[in-house]
Each structure stands twice: as C-alpha cells, then as structure tokens.
Amino acid sequence: MAKVVVVTSGKGGVGKTTSTAALGAALAEQGEKVVVVDFDVGLRNLDLILGAERRVVYDLINVTQGIAKLHQALIRDKRLDNLCLLPASQTRDKDALSEEGIDRVIAELREQFDWVICDSPAGIERGATLAMRHADIAVVVTNPEVSSVRDSDRIIGLLDAKTLKAEKGEKVDKHLLITRFDPARASRGEMLKVEDVLEILSTPLLGVILESQEVLRASNLGVPVTLSDKNCAPAKAYMTAARKLRGENVAAVLPTEKRGLFEKIFGRRAA
Amino acid sequence: MKNNLFTSLRSLALTRSRRSAPVARERLKILLAHERAECNPSDLLSKLREEILAVIGRHVSIDPEKVQVKMDRGGNKSTLAVDIEIPAGAKLATAA
Numbered sequence: 001m002a003k004v005v006v007v008t009s010g011k012g013g014v015g016k017t018t019s020t021a022a023l024g025a026a027l028a029e030q031g032e033k034v035v036v037v038d039f040d041v042g043l044r045n046l047d048l049i050l051g052a053e054r055r056v057v058y059d060l061i062n063v064t065q066g067i068a069k070l071h072q073a074l075i076r077d078k079r080l081d082n083l084c085l086l087p088a089s090q091t092r093d094k095d096a097l098s099e100e101g102i103d104r105v106i107a108e109l110r111e112q113f114d115w116v117i118c119d120s121p122a123g124i125e126r127g128a129t130l131a132m133r134h135a136d137i138a139v140v141v142t143n144p145e146v147s148s149v150r151d152s153d154r155i156i157g158l159l160d161a162k163t164l165k166a167e168k169g170e171k172v173d174k175h176l177l178i179t180r181f182d183p184a185r186a187s188r189g190e191m192l193k194v195e196d197v198l199e200i201l202s203t204p205l206l207g208v209i210l211e212s213q214e215v216l217r218a219s220n221l222g223v224p225v226t227l228s229d230k231n232c233a234p235a236k237a238y239m240t241a242a243r244k245l246r247g248e249n250v251a252a253v254l255p256t257e258k259r260g261l262f263e264k265i266f267g268r269r270a271a
Numbered sequence: 272m273k274n275n276l277f278t279s280l281r282s283l284a285l286t287r288s289r290r291s292a293p294v295a296r297e298r299l300k301i302l303l304a305h306e307r308a309e310c311n312p313s314d315l316l317s318k319l320r321e322e323i324l325a326v327i328g329r330h331v332s333i334d335p336e337k338v339q340v341k342m343d344r345g346g347n348k349s350t351l352a353v354d355i356e357i358p359a360g361a362k363l364a365t366a367a
Contacts, residue, residue, distance in 0.1 A: 189290030
C-alpha cells in the first residue's frame with residue numbers, strides 16, 4: 001500500500017523543499033521506492049535541491065494535461081536508484097493544475113511507488129490545498145519562530161478540513177518537523193523550545209533539524225543532506241524521521257544542550 | 272571592583288532582556304486560541320462593523336467614515352470598542 005505524504009508549512013522559506021529531498025532520499029536509502037513531487041508550480045526548486053535541474057524535460061502539468069506520459073516526466077536520481085522526481089512547471093501558473101489531473105497522476109504514482117512525497121508551495125491557496133488533497137500523512141515543517149508557528153496552526157486546520165481524508169471523516173496522520181533549531185539559543189531563552197512548539201501546536205514530533213552549515217552546503221551541491229554528509233546532525237535526524245514515517249518505533253532525536261568543544265567555540269557564531 | 276560589579280549587573284540585565292522566547296510563547300498561545308475559535312478574525316471585525324452601522328443607520332444618518340471598531344484580544348477576556356460620531360444636527364432617518 002503506497003503512502004502519500006505532503007510536506008507543508010504555510011510559511012515560505014522554512015525548509016519544505018530541503019526536507020522533502022532529505023526525507024525522500026532517506027526513505028530511498030532505507031530500500032523504499034520513492035517519488036518526490038514538486039507542487040510549487042511557477043517556482044520549482046526541488047529539481048535544484050536534488051541536483052536534477054538540467055535533466056527536466058516534462059513536468060507535472062504536462063502529465064496532468066496528457067501531453068507527456070508519466071514515465072517520460074519522471075527523473076531517476078543518479079545516486080539512488082529507487083528515488084524519482086516529478087518536477088513542477090516553471091513557466092505555467094497554478095491555475096493550470098486541475099483537480100482531476102492530479103487525481104489521475106497520484107493514482108498512477110501510488111501503483112508504481114511505496115511513497116509519494118508532495119512538496120507543497122507556501123501559502124494556503126489552491127497550490128497548497130491541491131498538494132495536501134491526497135495525503136495520508138502530513139509533515140508540517142515549522143521554525144521555532146512566531147510567524148511560522150502561527151502559519152503551521154492554520155495549515156493543521158486545513159489538513160483537518162480540506163483533504164480527501166477529512167471529507168471521508170478520516171484524519172490525516174500529522175507530524176511536526178522543527179527545522180532551523182538552535183539548542184544554545186533556546187536554552188538561553190532567545191528561541192522557542194521544542195516543547196513550547198509541541199505544546200502550542202499539539203502535534204507529535206517527527207524530528208528536530210538543527211540550524212546547520214551542512215544543510216546549506218548540501219543545497220549548494222544539489223545533494224540531499226542525508227547523502228552529502230551522513231554523519232552530520234541533520235542527516236541523522238532525517239534518517240530517524242524516515243524510520244518513524246515507516247512505522248518503526250524510534251524516538252525522535254532531541255538535540256541536547258551539551259555541546260562538544262568544537263560547537264562551544266563555533267556554535268556561538270549563530271547567536 | 273566597582274567596575275566589575277557594574278559590568279556583571281549590566282550583563283545580567285542584558286541576559287534578562289534577551290529572554291524573549293517566553294513572551295513569544297504567551298503571545299502565540301493567546302493568538303491561536305482566538306484564531307482557532309473564529310476561523311477568520313478580520314472577517315468577524317468587518318462583519319460586526321457592517322451590521323452595527325446598518326442598525327444605527329436605520330435611526331440616525333451617520334458618516335461611515337467616522338466609525339471606528341477596535342478589538343483587543345486577551346487571554347481571559349476580549350473587548351470590542353465601537354466609536355461612532357453622530358453629527359450635531361443629525362436627523363432621524365425616516366423609518367421605512
């Protein structure tokens with residue numbers, strides 16, 4: 001049974017695309033057949049984060065309109081055999097996406113893959129509601145910052161109202177992914193704590209991704225962070241998050257305030 | 272010695288003022304409690320403004336520009352303030 005996941009947030013720039021790429025790569029590395037789908041029509045970026053920007057021929061809209069077959073539009077990752085990308089269109093706008101077209105594409109993807117991960121555009125408009133429409137699972141990406149938490153709350157409300165699951169009286173399985181977290185600043189009371197965000201949004205935790213140079217480095221290189229440096233904290237947190245999504249009973253890795261000598265010296269730069 | 276005490280006091284004050292996260296937490300709790308109750312709070316405000324205007328307008332002719340509706344949402348109670356300027360020579364509107 002294929003699972004459809006939406007990676008969403010409301011607010012832009014919190015790490016949806018980075019997280020889609022990393023979770024997709026992590027699941028693929030764990031042996032799952034994965035497709036990541038870019039729903040950000042007009043502002044596609046998942047291709048760039050995955051290093052596939054020069055290989056895009058057809059896109060999601062071409063497939064929904066029947067101009068291209070699904071297999072023509074799918075781009076297979078060069079590093080992970082069982083990871084594919086379905087890119088968004090860069091030239092069209094979100095009105096070119098039809099509900100029926102998306103229904104057909106998602107149904108076809110469900111047959112071919114174990115996981116269909118939809119990278120939602122920012123906002124709460126049509127593009128975002130289309131991206132969440134088929135979701136069985138939602139990963140709500142939140143920064144420990146007031147506007148991001150507020151927007152996540154709105155998105156959680158939409159997940160309970162505007163999805164096919166909600167229409168059938170069922171619930172989308174929601175998880176919180178806290179990104180750009182800085183444990184040192186949180187311990188000094190300068191940043192919301194993980195527990196604060198969990199309490200305010202009352203949604204279970206999938207993982208905490210630390211603010212890290214490694215995430216930027218990975219995007220510079222066009223490699224998911226789980227592949228660019230397997231031992232860095234974000235890579236480990238995404239791998240654990242992927243295991244949790246697969247139903248393994250692992251606890252999310254919580255960042256501790258005990259820091260190594262290196263971080264004690266250099267970690268302060270972020271403050 | 273004196274100087275040392277001064278610097279440590281000042282750094283204590285600085286640390287205090289940098290603890291902004293608890294403020295963020297409280298603001299969010301209050302805001303989200305309200306936003307979850309009313310789906311779109313700005314909609315509620317404009318609706319109230321419109322209906323209150325209509326009721327008053329049935330009896331007195333008023334300038335819609337001179338009506339102010341303000342809301343202050345708190346943890347335990349919220350207030351709605353409606354301020355309507357009625358011109359000195361306002362005529363009673365003719366009832367239909």
